[in-house]
Amino acid sequence: MAFRLETTRRPGAVVVSPFGDLDVRSAGMLRDALTELAGEDTRDAVVLDLAGSDFIDSSALGVLVGSLKQLEAVDRRLGVVSTKPHLVKVLQITRLSDVIPVGDTVEDVLR
Template sequence: MHIKFTNKGTTLIISISGELDHHSAEHLRQKIDAEMVKATTRNVIFDFSKVSFMDSSGVGVIIGRYRNIQNLNGKMAVVNVDSRIGRIFEMSGLLNLLPVYDNIDDALKNLGA
């Protein structure tokens, strides 16, 4: 798994490549939490365009970061979700929590970033 962070103002864009599973979830959580402390993060966008697999551990990472952002009165969104990952979002209830956008620009506009 590879993680790339991009800051756009107070929005942290997290681009993930590879598999988001029980082998990589804790590493991802630690990296995101450290990056959020360094930056003045208020909003988060997860870019799933290069995620090939996600299991319940990945869902846990997303929900945990969602709670952190909520505590900051911020917003969170996901972009570039394919049908396989979208099904996991649907079954886990993440679609009830997070807006899904086609691309980063749409998410930035809708988050007010």
């Protein structure tokens, strides 16, 4: 399956849904999408919904760190939605879950 991203807008948030592995091959596409969203003139949070992904590596984690900094610089938030324990565990082990809200739903992340 080829990697792809879908973006949907809802009140208070832009949800980015990757489909496929988040790795060195897809990190650039994710970075470009999140950078573009960070440049928008809005207060909406950016939420990464990992329902369509089963793998995340250090290159994609680095993209999350960079995006968090970009969004915080313009007083916006980044969150991650995942119900997959192995993905949540990666975010916990790397301590990204200490600085990026992680929840089961977009609503959980926006609270």
